[in-house]
Amino acid sequence: MSATAQTTGDAPGHIPVRTFDYVIVGGGTAGSVIASRLAEDPALTVAVIEGGPSDIDRPEVLTLRRWLGLLGGELDYDYPTTEQPMGNSHIRHSRAKVLGGCSSHNTLIAFKPLPGDWDEWAEAGARGWDAAAMDPYFDRLRNNIVPVAEWDRNAIARDFVTAAEAATGVPRVEGFNKAPFHEGAGFFDLAYHPENNKRSSASVAYLHPHMESGDRPNLTLMLNTWAHRLRVEDTPEGKRATGVHVRREDGGEEFAAAAREVVLCAGAVDTPRLLLHSGIGPRGDLEALGIDVVHDLPGVGENLLDHPESVIVWETDGPIPENSAMDSDAGLFVRRDDSGRGPDLMFHFYQIPFTDNPERIGYQRPAHGVSMTPNIPKPRSRGRLYLTSADPAVKPALDFRYFTDADGYDARTLVDGIRIAREIAATEPLAGWLTREVCPGPEITGDEELSAYARSVAHTVYHPAGTCRMGAPDDGLAVVDPDLRVRGLAGVRIADASVFPTMPAVNPMIGVLMVGEKCAELLAQVPDDPSLTDVPVEGTTR
Numbered sequence: 443m444s445a446t447a448q449t450t451g452d453a454p455g456h457i458p459v460r461t462f463d464y465v466i467v468g469g470g471t472a473g474s475v476i477a478s479r480l481a482e483d484p485a486l487t488v489a490v491i492e493g494g495p496s497d498i499d500r501p502e503v504l505t506l507r508r509w510l511g512l513l514g515g516e517l518d519y520d521y522p523t524t525e526q527p528m529g530n531s532h533i534r535h536s537r538a539k540v541l542g543g544c545s546s547h548n549t550l551i552a553f554k555p556l557p558g559d560w561d562e563w564a565e566a567g568a569r570g571w572d573a574a575a576m577d578p579y580f581d582r583l584r585n586n587i588v589p590v591a592e593w594d595r596n597a598i599a600r601d602f603v604t605a606a607e608a609a610t611g612v613p614r615v616e617g618f619n620k621a622p623f624h625e626g627a628g629f630f631d632l633a634y635h636p637e638n639n640k641r642s643s644a645s646v647a648y649l650h651p652h653m654e655s656g657d658r659p660n661l662t663l664m665l666n667t668w669a670h671r672l673r674v675e676d677t678p679e680g681k682r683a684t685g686v687h688v689r690r691e692d693g694g695e696e697f698a699a700a701a702r703e704v705v706l707c708a709g710a711v712d713t714p715r716l717l718l719h720s721g722i723g724p725r726g727d728l729e730a731l732g733i734d735v736v737h738d739l740p741g742v743g744e745n746l747l748d749h750p751e752s753v754i755v756w757e758t759d760g761p762i763p764e765n766s767a768m769d770s771d772a773g774l775f776v777r778r779d780d781s782g783r784g785p786d787l788m789f790h791f792y793q794i795p796f797t798d799n800p801e802r803i804g805y806q807r808p809a810h811g812v813s814m815t816p817n818i819p820k821p822r823s824r825g826r827l828y829l830t831s832a833d834p835a836v837k838p839a840l841d842f843r844y845f846t847d848a849d850g851y852d853a854r855t856l857v858d859g860i861r862i863a864r865e866i867a868a869t870e871p872l873a874g875w876l877t878r879e880v881c882p883g884p885e886i887t888g889d890e891e892l893s894a895y896a897r898s899v900a901h902t903v904y905h906p907a908g909t910c911r912m913g914a915p916d917d918g919l920a921v922v923d924p925d926l927r928v929r930g931l932a933g934v935r936i937a938d939a940s941v942f943p944t945m946p947a948v949n950p951m952i953g954v955l956m957v958g959e960k961c962a963e964l965l966a967q968v969p970d971d972p973s974l975t976d977v978p979v980e981g982t983t984r
């Protein structure tokens with residue numbers, strides 16, 4: 443196979459074609475890993491179609507502590523949710539439009555998924571994705587995963603950890619990735635460079651070294667370029683994805699042809715969105731919108747998962763010290779149900795008053811304060827992503843169906859979280875810093891009132907996943923098989939947060955990076971098969 447992408451001229455009325463061995467849609471968290479790994483073989487050509495710009499020389503992106511300033515800005519796709527009768531309908535889901543994807547604007551909290559998380563995937567039909575099989579991929583990660591540096595450990599966060607340990611009886615943990623845990627309080631591991639607070643995002647760790655040295659001429663980054671349709675053709679072997687129609691920033695159209703495979707890494711919102719606009723999804727939904735059905739795949743967009751959280755805010759006795767890695771670098775895991783496989787309640791401790799949602803219902807932001815955000819590691823509610831228009835420019839609908847699980851487990855978890863948070867706040871040495879509970883406020887004590895508050899100010903930990911879930915080859919609602927191949931289509935795989943069958947108890951980014959590493963390995967195992975090159979490598983396409 444040629445190491446040089448083949449290009450054709452731009453014929454009038456036609457779209458120029460460039461052919462690569464692999465076309466990766468999305469240079470985000472998983473996409474950066476896969477592109478970098480595939481391009482290690484100089485005989486292969488690899489293209490990355492990335493909707494956003496490069497992150498190189500952008501301090502507002504590369505400086506971890508500036509993450510909050512990116513949300514809702516020009517590098518954010520900013521997806522709304524649908525009306526949430528049981529929760530907060532005003533949540534905006536940030537999704538990064540920049541090389542590195544969400545690893546370029548998240549908080550880079552780095553947890554290896556717990557053994558129970560992977561084993562649950564294997565039990566859901568993802569054969570080969572159990573904890574023992576997945577463990578080695580963590581050691582391959584190139585990100586600089588380190589504990590929060592001593593100088594970034596804020597005094598009030600240290601006191602939160604001590605108070606959490608005393609109030610709940612959980613052990614203090616130094617290095618959450620050293621061994622599986624059920625409970626614990628401590629500073630997190632982060633993917634960052636403490637000496638200058640620079641991100642160790644997927645792009646920084648996997649792509650920058652090659653972009654800066656130019657040692658991967660076989661890797662083409664098509665930046666500010668939007669993939670709007672996956673092309674599927676009928677071949678003697680069946681339906682095959684042959685490439686992606688893309689639109690550049692200047693409005694020009696191109697076809698990126700894949701001689702071997704297309705890999706979709708556009709994330710849990712944009713991968714199903716692209717499939718649906720390509721006519722791949724539930725037949726009835728597509729027909730109702732007038733989209734030609736290319737491949738009936740009922741699971742696309744189903745199984746929308748997230749980690750919902752609530753918030754409790756205290757005013758502090760004056761300003762707190764300035765130092766921090768990113769203002770939310772310590773936390774707590776609790777296991778209320780001893781029969782569970784892992785933690786069932788998690789808290790981030792914010793060194794800022796996080797009142798965005800409470801302000802909407804009348805609370806005021808204190809001049810100085812801190813917050814605890816209890817979240818649900820294993821939520822039971824399941825949502826759905828779907829299109830409301832055949833126009834690809836219209837954002838998809840994200841209906842998380844927050845707090846709709848039949849037995850009320852999700853809402854109850856947040857109520858338990860607020861009660862535990864209050865116990866910690868009443869315990870020294872944290873108690874001495876706090877002058878008053880701002881929200882929900884000490885007068886709100888009953889289960890129902892607490893639940894109503896917790897749900898009305900609920901937020902997301904920004905972890906949407908599961909919308910193209912992996913499952914056994916005979917699982918009708920699975921979108922990809924355990925080799926990440928889209929069911930019923932040749933030449934296309936998915937590797938990003940959308941393939942998660944269930945939600946890990948911990949923050950998901952490391953899991954996504956490990957999906958990327960495993961996908962690269964699966965692709966490398968494919969033998970050279972002449973039939974795989976039976977796709978257009980020359981000419982033009984409409």
Ligand SMILES: Cc1cc2nc3c(=O)[nH]c(=O)nc-3n(C[C@H](O)[C@H](O)[C@H](O)COP(=O)(O)OP(=O)(O)OC[C@H]3O[C@@H](n4cnc5c(N)ncnc54)[C@H](O)[C@@H]3O)c2cc1C
Pocket residue numbers: 467468469470471472473491492493494513536537538539540541542543544545547548549550551552553667668669670707708709710712713716903904905906937938939940948949950951952954
């Ligand atoms: C604010 C925030 C904080 C978070 N904090 C943490 C944390 O601390 N720890 C943690 O573990 N997780 C965290 N997460 C979650 C984590 O970052 C994500 O789960 C993970 O990065 C998702 O990776 P992905 O590869 O699925 O998608 P992404 O990283 O989002 O990559 C998708 C890429 O595809 C591109 N793209 C999309 N559609 C197209 C298209 N049609 N054409 C071309 N390009 C396209 C996008 O521009 C993007 O670069 C956070 C997320 C957010 C938003």
